[in-house]
Amino acid sequence: MVLDSLAKSLRDALRRINKSALVDDRLVDEIVKEMQRALLMADVDVALTLDITNSVEKRAKEEPVPKNSNPRNHLIRIIYEELLRILGKPREFHVKPATLMLVGLYGQGKTTSAGKLAKFYAKHGYKVVLIAADTQRLGAYEQLEQVAGSVGASFFGIYGEKDSRRVVKEGLEKFRDWDVKIIDTSGRNAIDSSLTKEIADINDIAKPDEVVLILDASIGQAAGKQAKAFNEAVKITGVYITKLDGTAKGGGALSAVASTGAPILFIGTGEHMEDMEYFNPARFLSRLLGMGDFETLMAAAKEFQKELDENAVEKMAQGKFTLKEMYDVWDQMSKPGLFKKLFDSMPMAAGGMKKEMDEQFLDESEGKLRKYKVIMDSMTYYEMENPEEIKGQRVERIARGSGYNTSDVKELLRDYKRVKDMVKNLKGNRKILSMMKKQFKNGNVPEDLSNLPQ
Numbered sequence: 001m002v003l004d005s006l007a008k009s010l011r012d013a014l015r016r017i018n019k020s021a022l023v024d025d026r027l028v029d030e031i032v033k034e035m036q037r038a039l040l041m042a043d044v045d046v047a048l049t050l051d052i053t054n055s056v057e058k059r060a061k062e063e064p065v066p067k068n069s070n071p072r073n074h075l076i077r078i079i080y081e082e083l084l085r086i087l088g089k090p091r092e093f094h095v096k097p098a099t100l101m102l103v104g105l106y107g108q109g110k111t112t113s114a115g116k117l118a119k120f121y122a123k124h125g126y127k128v129v130l131i132a133a134d135t136q137r138l139g140a141y142e143q144l145e146q147v148a149g150s151v152g153a154s155f156f157g158i159y160g161e162k163d164s165r166r167v168v169k170e171g172l173e174k175f176r177d178w179d180v181k182i183i184d185t186s187g188r189n190a191i192d193s194s195l196t197k198e199i200a201d202i203n204d205i206a207k208p209d210e211v212v213l214i215l216d217a218s219i220g221q222a223a224g225k226q227a228k229a230f231n232e233a234v235k236i237t238g239v240y241i242t243k244l245d246g247t248a249k250g251g252g253a254l255s256a257v258a259s260t261g262a263p264i265l266f267i268g269t270g271e272h273m274e275d276m277e278y279f280n281p282a283r284f285l286s287r288l289l290g291m292g293d294f295e296t297l298m299a300a301a302k303e304f305q306k307e308l309d310e311n312a313v314e315k316m317a318q319g320k321f322t323l324k325e326m327y328d329v330w331d332q333m334s335k336p337g338l339f340k341k342l343f344d345s346m347p348m349a350a351g352g353m354k355k356e357m358d359e360q361f362l363d364e365s366e367g368k369l370r371k372y373k374v375i376m377d378s379m380t381y382y383e384m385e386n387p388e389e390i391k392g393q394r395v396e397r398i399a400r401g402s403g404y405n406t407s408d409v410k411e412l413l414r415d416y417k418r419v420k421d422m423v424k425n426l427k428g429n430r431k432i433l434s435m436m437k438k439q440f441k442n443g444n445v446p447e448d449l450s451n452l453p454q
């Protein structure tokens with residue numbers, strides 16, 4: 001588990017809030033003190049820690065509790081929102097054909113992460129080549145070749161060649177038709193002029209879509225300084241923080257990098273090739289706090305409130321329901337039961353819709369949902385947004401990437417269409433629409449945190 005002890009302290013604090021009969025200043029003070037201790041132990045910067053915890057204290061003592069919440073949930077929400085601030089903003093990342101250059105100092109995890117990224121892209125059905133541009137370290141060629149073999153990616157290197165520029169030029173030329181090219185560059189002990197020059201040259205030759213800085217989480221706060229220095233030397237487009245599984249200082253690394261404004265794109269959570277995750281601050285925090293569905297419920301509550309204002313219940317009924325919406329719901333609600341819970345909390349039972357939903361969709365076996373998620377993971381952003389374009393070759397590529405058959409992909413598309421039609425049918429049902437609106441207006445949105453798994 002990532003950031004074990006920070007997670008444990010924060011979870012204990014939330015549990016305590018949930019159990020307390022009364023939210024008073026004394027409880028807030030104790031919780032704030034516990035948060036301070038936990039964040040500092042995780043190597044989060046002192047000033048940042050104080051900023052966050054002071055803000056929690058002030059808001060908890062001064063902000064009125066919204067009428068659709070209660071003091072306990074309100075305090076938890078404040079803690080969640082303040083902690084989220086230290087993780088930075090997510091960067092949209094689209095899985096599509098691309099050239100990636102990985103940079104970083106010695107031993108940060110560049111070569112391992114190159115393999116993980118190759119596997120990630122291959123899972124999406126793309127043809128990937130790993131290019132060995134680390135011409136400095138002995139054995140770098142063999143290591144990358146071995147990694148490429150283990151993830152089923154192609155490999156290019158020139159054995160014994162010292163000029164990384166030549167390797168990159170020839171590699172890109174030879175593997176021109178490959179979808180994804182990942183360049184593993186050489187490290188140094190520190191950022192020096194030879195490293196910046198080498199990276200700048202490779203950058204000119206390869207014109208990569210992404211320049212990803214690889215940083216070892218165990219350096220804690222120092223990751224922020226490194227991110228800044230690299231960003232000044234070469235423009236980085238994202239950061240990959242490795243070894244979050246094996247350090248107590250991960251909180252420091254994440255928060256320090258986020259505070260430089262460099263987006264954290266991925267995290268490495270183990271030595272195996274599948275131990276990598278796309279980094280989404282809100283999702284990461286919900287999981288850390290042991291509330292897989294916390295963010296979703298919050299987001300849903302907020303979203304519905306907003307939609308109400310914009311009259312978007314009708315908008316949704318008019319059709320913005322792509323695979324992306326469907327995926328987000330599934331992805332965030334790891335348990336299908338929660339999906340059902342959300343729908344149950346809507347007053348749809350009145351129409352035949354809920355029954356139909358149950359039959360068609362919600363009560364499907366977990367296996368099917370899991371299968372659909374894997375298939376959707378193999379789709380590109382464009383495909384998720386435009387499901388009607390998924391046919392022919394695309395179906396085949398997605399099937400190949402996910403390890404399922406084309407018939408499974410088609411089945412998913414059929415089910416998606418059914419749900420979409422159901423949502424669309426809402427449009428015609430004025431009675432249900434007006435009931436939904438009234439319900440939302442009453443603030444009757446799912447925000448009951450007391451039932452969440454502890």
Ligand SMILES: Nc1nc2c(ncn2[C@@H]2O[C@H](COP(=O)(O)OP(=O)(O)OP(=O)(O)O)[C@@H](O)[C@H]2O)c(=O)[nH]1
Nearest residue numbers: 106107108109110111112187242243268269270271
């Ligand atoms: N636990 C854990 N170990 C990791 C992770 N990422 C990389 N490692 C390990 O870190 C060590 C160094 O990784 P490399 O990928 O060789 O690092 P590098 O940056 O390519 O190193 P140089 O080529 O020497 O500059 C290896 O033992 C990896 O197994 C991770 O996310 N978790």
Ligand SMILES: [Mg+2]
Nearest residue numbers: 110111134140
């Ligand atoms: Mg390496």
